[in-house]
Amino acid sequence: MSTLSRDEVARVAALARIDLTPAELDRLAGELRVIVDAVASVSQVATADVPATSHPLPLTNVFRADVPEPSLPVADVLAGAPASMDGKFLVPQILEED
Amino acid sequence: MTDLTRLTAADLAERLTSREVSSVEATQAHLDRIAAVEPALHSFLYVNGAEALATARDIDARRAAGEQLHALAGVPIAVKDIVVTKGMPTTAGSKILEGWIPPYDATITTRIRAAGLPILGKTNMDEFAMGSSTEHSAYGNTHNPWDLDRIPGGSGGGSAAAVAAYEAPLAIGTDTGGSIRQPAAVTGTVGVKPTYGSVSRYGLIALASSLDQAGPVTRTVLDSALLHELIGGHDPRDSTSIDEPLPGLVAAARQGRSGDLTGVRVGVITELTGEGYQAGVSARFTESLEVLRAAGAEIVEVSCPHFKYALGAYYLILPSEASSNLAKFDGMRFGLRVEPSEGNVTAERVMGATRGAGFGDEVKRRIILGTYALSAGYYDAYYGSAQKVRTLIQRDFAAAFAQADVLVSPTAPTTAFKLGEKLDDPLAMYLNDVATIPANLAGIPGLSVPNGLSDDGLPVGFQVLAPAKADDRLYRVGAALEALLEAQWGGPILAKAPELEVAR
Numbered sequence: 001m002s003t004l005s006r007d008e009v010a011r012v013a014a015l016a017r018i019d020l021t022p023a024e025l026d027r028l029a030g031e032l033r034v035i036v037d038a039v040a041s042v043s044q045v046a047t048a049d050v051p052a053t054s055h056p057l058p059l060t061n062v063f064r065a066d067v068p069e070p071s072l073p074v075a076d077v078l079a080g081a082p083a084s085m086d087g088k089f090l091v092p093q094i095l096e097e098d
Numbered sequence: 099m100t101d102l103t104r105l106t107a108a109d110l111a112e113r114l115t116s117r118e119v120s121s122v123e124a125t126q127a128h129l130d131r132i133a134a135v136e137p138a139l140h141s142f143l144y145v146n147g148a149e150a151l152a153t154a155r156d157i158d159a160r161r162a163a164g165e166q167l168h169a170l171a172g173v174p175i176a177v178k179d180i181v182v183t184k185g186m187p188t189t190a191g192s193k194i195l196e197g198w199i200p201p202y203d204a205t206i207t208t209r210i211r212a213a214g215l216p217i218l219g220k221t222n223m224d225e226f227a228m229g230s231s232t233e234h235s236a237y238g239n240t241h242n243p244w245d246l247d248r249i250p251g252g253s254g255g256g257s258a259a260a261v262a263a264y265e266a267p268l269a270i271g272t273d274t275g276g277s278i279r280q281p282a283a284v285t286g287t288v289g290v291k292p293t294y295g296s297v298s299r300y301g302l303i304a305l306a307s308s309l310d311q312a313g314p315v316t317r318t319v320l321d322s323a324l325l326h327e328l329i330g331g332h333d334p335r336d337s338t339s340i341d342e343p344l345p346g347l348v349a350a351a352r353q354g355r356s357g358d359l360t361g362v363r364v365g366v367i368t369e370l371t372g373e374g375y376q377a378g379v380s381a382r383f384t385e386s387l388e389v390l391r392a393a394g395a396e397i398v399e400v401s402c403p404h405f406k407y408a409l410g411a412y413y414l415i416l417p418s419e420a421s422s423n424l425a426k427f428d429g430m431r432f433g434l435r436v437e438p439s440e441g442n443v444t445a446e447r448v449m450g451a452t453r454g455a456g457f458g459d460e461v462k463r464r465i466i467l468g469t470y471a472l473s474a475g476y477y478d479a480y481y482g483s484a485q486k487v488r489t490l491i492q493r494d495f496a497a498a499f500a501q502a503d504v505l506v507s508p509t510a511p512t513t514a515f516k517l518g519e520k521l522d523d524p525l526a527m528y529l530n531d532v533a534t535i536p537a538n539l540a541g542i543p544g545l546s547v548p549n550g551l552s553d554d555g556l557p558v559g560f561q562v563l564a565p566a567k568a569d570d571r572l573y574r575v576g577a578a579l580e581a582l583l584e585a586q587w588g589g590p591i592l593a594k595a596p597e598l599e600v601a602r
Contacts, residue, residue: 009466016421016469017428017446018462019438019454031524032467038525039410039480045490046483053488055308055338056294056541057566062337076201082435091430092437092445 004033102127103264107173107321110267114172117161121154121172125216128174132218132265134600140240141250141260142219143179144187150174150216157214170324171214176266178257179220180227181312182301183207186217190303191225191235191253194427194434194456204301205333206270206312213328218266221256225458226424227277227305229253230530233521234460241517242285244556244595248514251281251530257315258285263598268325269315274305275412276510276534278313279546283509283559286548286591288576289315290322291534293566294541295340297326298333306419307338309412309538317592319547319577323351326569340567350570354577357585360394362575365502369405370533376512378552383508386549386560389582390506390575400501402494405536407487412535413528414484417468424465427453463524492540499565504575507533509546509559537563545572547580548591557591 006029013020013028020028074087083090102110102124113119129147136142157172177183180190182200184207189195203211210217224234232240232255240255242248243263250259257269258281271278273291282289290313297312304310314325326347333339366387371380391397428445429435429452436451437443457465471480498505510530520527537544542563549560560579564571584590 004470008470012466012470012473013462014450015473016465017425017449017453018457018465019450020462021454024459024462028463028466031463032470034525035413035463035467035528036470039413039484042407042410042414042483042487043479045404045407046486050486050489052482052485053492054485056492056539057338057340059338062334064334072201077431080198080201080432082429082433089431092443092448094445096442096444 004029004036103131105267106318107170107267107316108318108324111170111173114161121157121216122151124172125150125154125174125218128218128266135263135265135598138241138246138598139243139259139263140238141221141256141263141265142176143189143191143222143237143256145219146186146217149185150218153214153216168213168328170328172216173268174216174218174266175210176218176221176257176260176269177207177210178254178270178272179223180272180303181206181270182303183217183220186220188220188303189237190227191223191237192456192458192461193236194452196434198433202301205298205335206329207301209329215268221254221260221269223256224253225461226303226420227253227272227274228420228460228464230276230280230527231520232256233517234458236458239517242514243598244286244514248516248556249284251284251514253277254281254315258282258287258289261315261317262287262592262595267317268321270312270329271315272302272310272312273538274309274416275538276531278315279534279544279559279561280510280530282315282546284514284557286557286595287315287317288319288322288545288547289313290326290545290572291537291543292326292330293340293543293569295338296344296543296569297330298336298339300333300335304423306416307423308419309416317590319354319545319573319580320348320351322545323347323573342567345568345570347570347573350573351577354574355581357393357578357581359390359575359578362395362504363398363502364390364395364575365398365400365498365505367405367498367505367507368399368401369403370507374511374532375508376552378554379508379512379558382550382552382558383560386579386583387506389579393578393582398502400498400505402491402498402536404487404490404494408491408536408539409528409532411484411487411491412531412539413467414471414480415488415539417464418471418481419468421465421468421472424461427456460524488539491536495536495540495542504571505563507561509533509561513552513554513556513558533561542566543569543572545576547576549579549583550591551594
């Protein structure tokens with residue numbers, strides 16, 4: 001497995017949409033390298049013949065009756081939003097303009 | 099006059115039912131206690147005094163009118179701040195949710211309200227339940243009532259400290275890798291992580307969805323059983339909720355109080371003893387095994403060879419799931435929004451700035467670790483391997499439970515450490531959970547019960563694990579050990595805790 005470089009941490013932080021200061025990046029890169037080295041031990045026993053488990057107990061799909069149920073009042077939901085207008089979330093522009 | 103805050107929930111419930119005391123008196127007594135000790139402890143992020151008293155008045159009136167009420171009606175409770183509560187701020191210990199008031203109740207909250215338990219407030223925790231000390235709370239740490247310079251455990255240190263310091267007789271915790279059981283161990287209280295699916299996750303702010311489970315935090319095993327029966331059972335709003343009745347938990351706790359464990363096979367997990375465990379922790383553990391043996395239990399040694407990989411698997415699976423669950427904190431629909439200081443104000447850049455400002459160090463570490471483990475090129479080596487280890491750990495448990503009815507270990511390797519001691523060493527902090535994590539990976543239930551004081555005078559916890567859906571075994575064995583040890587000590591362990599200085 002690769003070691004985690006500062007550049008790699010910066011790339012992954014960008015994927016995770018977390019802005020980091022240069023000082024944070026320095027510290028996190030060091031800490032994450034230690035953690036990744038420690039957790040990499042899992043590959044020692046994860047051989048091809050072992051099936052993966054994603055969930056502690058067997059899952060079955062669950063449906064409810066196809067009957068409309070009341071939703072949360074729009075005003076209650078928007079009360080917790082950073083910004084709203086005309087009964088909708090007000091968000092920054094989604095696409096960069098050229 | 100009896101100090102109502104010192105009663106167990108079961109005793110208080112009896113006095114309420116017989117109308118010897120009122121819920122208003124009991125609730126006010128706890129609010130007074132909170133006001134007196136909070137400056138020293140900081141167990142609560144929000145105190146819900148007015149609403150709690152209104153609930154208490156309502157319960158008193160209904161009881162006076164002869165209404166048939168839940169056994170715990172009128173007994174106050176504290177709720178971890180990761181459980182959403184309509185009308186009460188819910189932050190999960192994070193700045194990103196500062197001031198957020200949920201528009202709905204978690205199923206746990208709904209059941210607590212329906213049963214008429216006054217909610218005293220919301221308890222402190224590590225941010226999004228990531229931590230073992232509450233030092234990762236964005237609102238300052240909680241202090242251990244046994245020694246204010248020490249950690250109360252985490253992530254649910256607020257709930258454990260509140261119960262240990264008589265601020266509440268009951269509390270709700272959540273346990274993703276030990277966040278109920280480890281705080282219980284280091285504060286001399288009882289905590290139970292139920293079987294995955296035993297208690298609804300609807301309305302918990304998700305950390306790792308395949309590991310999270312809410313459960314009781316109390317001073318006695320019987321109180322945990324009473325609370326587990328109240329919050330547990332099938333919920334159609336959680337697709338992973340088990341659609342079967344709970345086993346008889348209160349009955350099992352009452353049976354356990356007799357102290358007779360004849361015929362019960364108790365398996366000691368070799369890999370969770372010995373090296374790495376503080377001498378006083380190991381000594382109390384060995385003594386407790388002798389107590390169980392004297393009660394008629396058969397003690398057997400079992401080996402779970404893959405447990406040494408559990409910590410690694412956990413710290414891949416949890417961050418991976420968390421990185422996905424916490425993607426919803428994007429500054430668009432709830433919580434904090436921070437605009438970038440320069441350049442275009444686009445959604446993507448607002449999201450980066452919001453998360454950079456709103457998340458604390460540990461949350462950033464784990465989200466980045468999880469994003470890395472799930473990213474192209476690394477998925478098979480990290481997340482895929484961790485899922486295979488999960489299978490191996492489940493097989494270890496299956497083999498062990500073929501030889502024993504319950505498995506036991508110390509709950510945590512050490513007693514409460516000093517505040518700040520492990521804050522700069524994330525890996526050392528993670529090692530606190532070494533004995534509690536395997537249960538979450540396998541979905542099985544676990545309980546921590548106090549089993550004495552270590553050489554440093556601080557409390558130690560004894561962990562009991564049972565097969566999935568056999569939570570009743572925890573309560574039987576836990577209650578038996580509790581009764582037998584209390585008979586030796588001449589009272590509960592918390593009677594040995596120093597009295598807190600009270601603010602006036």
